[in-house]
Amino acid sequence: xxxxxxxxxxxxxxxxxxxxxxxxxxxxxxxxxxxxxxxxxxxxxxxxxxxxxxxxxxxxxxxxxxxxxxxxxxxxxxxxxxxxxxxxxxxxxxxxxxxxxxxxxxxxxxxxxxxxxxxxxxxxxxxxxxxxxxxxxxxxxxxxxxxxxxxxxxxxxxxxxxxxxxxxxxxxxxxxxxxxxxxxxxxxxxxxxxxxxxxxxxxxxxxxxxxxxxxxxxxxxxxxxxxxxxxxxxxxxxxxxxxxxxxxxxxxxxxxxxxxxxxxxxxxxxxxxxxxxxxxxxxxxxxxx
Numbered sequence: 001x002x003x004x005x006x007x008x009x010x011x012x013x014x015x016x017x018x019x020x021x022x023x024x025x026x027x028x029x030x031x032x033x034x035x036x037x038x039x040x041x042x043x044x045x046x047x048x049x050x051x052x053x054x055x056x057x058x059x060x061x062x063x064x065x066x067x068x069x070x071x072x073x074x075x076x077x078x079x080x081x082x083x084x085x086x087x088x089x090x091x092x093x094x095x096x097x098x099x100x101x102x103x104x105x106x107x108x109x110x111x112x113x114x115x116x117x118x119x120x121x122x123x124x125x126x127x128x129x130x131x132x133x134x135x136x137x138x139x140x141x142x143x144x145x146x147x148x149x150x151x152x153x154x155x156x157x158x159x160x161x162x163x164x165x166x167x168x169x170x171x172x173x174x175x176x177x178x179x180x181x182x183x184x185x186x187x188x189x190x191x192x193x194x195x196x197x198x199x200x201x202x203x204x205x206x207x208x209x210x211x212x213x214x215x216x217x218x219x220x221x222x223x224x225x226x227x228x229x230x231x232x233x234x235x236x237x238x239x240x241x242x243x244x245x246x247x248x249x250x251x252x253x254x255x256x257x258x259x260x261x262x263x264x265x266x267x268x269x270x271x272x273x274x275x276x277x278x279x280x281x282x283x284x285x286x287x288x289x
Contacts, residue, residue: 008035008087009118012078012110014097015089016122017046019226020200022053029120030054036089038081040064040074042101043093050091066090066102075109082115094226096124100144100170125199126168129228132206133194136233139165148175150182157186160231161271167231173197173223180215183231187211188269192232198225212266239268241278248279257283 013032018024033039033047034056041047044063051058066074078088092101097119110117130137141163146156160167171179176195183193189212197205203225207214211231244264251260261279265272 008032008037008089009116010085010087011082011116011118012107013087013089014103014107014117014119015091016096016120016124017050017091017094018200019095019123019125019128020198020204022050024123024200025050025054026120026122029122030056032089032120033091035087037061037086038064038078038088040066040078040088040090040106041093042066042091042103046093047091066106068102071102071105075106078106079109079113079115082110083113094125096122099124099126099142123200125170125196125226125228128199129168129194129196129230130166132199133166133196133230134208135166135192135194135230137166139233141165141167143167143169145170145172146179148172150178153179154182154186157183158271158273161187162234164233166233169229169231171227171229173225173227176223176227176229177215177219179229180211180218184211184215185272187231187234188271189266190269191234194230196228196230197223199228201225235269239270244268244270244275244278245282248275248282252279252283252286 013036015029015032016026017029033051039047039061041063044065047063064074082088090097090103090106092099092103097103098107107117126142130140141160143160146169147153180193190210192208193211193214194206194208195214195218207217209217247264247267248260251263255263257279258276261272261276265275
């Protein structure tokens, strides 16, 4: 394939690369990668492989790695070279730069130094998941990767509870079952969700259902690949405190506090923690009378 070796203007060029299928790269992205004076990547191996697939020669250039251990010193050097007239092309490991990758500090430093910043856009796992997921796309919130520990993850989910938009997040295949279980507890077991796996790749898979159903499905066994989770916005319901109290009181006659809380939580699609706290208050009042 022939690529246009153009004279790029000095500055930083952020390049969108495929999230799976190599042919999803744009012609402009290939031209930028072929013409830039300096190449920088989150993962040098993946960028080198992409260049080889599309026949883009390095022509004596080396690919610099931008990660936690090289960030500060490399960013200073790249900004200096851009100010001296070099064109610098940065690519993430997959998808659009800066989305869950270390490129943000590079673009911030460039802006602070009045260095020109240009983007050759490309695929995005967030937008691809929204297209195939079937949940509302009029408004969405990207939450990135939630914390790995259960307590911190539940705290983060609580903060997402009332956002009036589809929530999009990335997750490790090892933790997706735990994430969905916590989400069912905090956000409500009947809330709709979608799990997209290996988008644009050979074994692409999309599973949809309630958070409770998906939590059960993904806790059956280990899964592999890149995961994007979509969670529907909360459906606003007018539920009076009296309705909840009456349901809890009725449930207490046949169930424990824990089971009654779970039952009422699912009935009203209200987070279990909120119902459980109310159940404890009612139980204490009953015992003190």
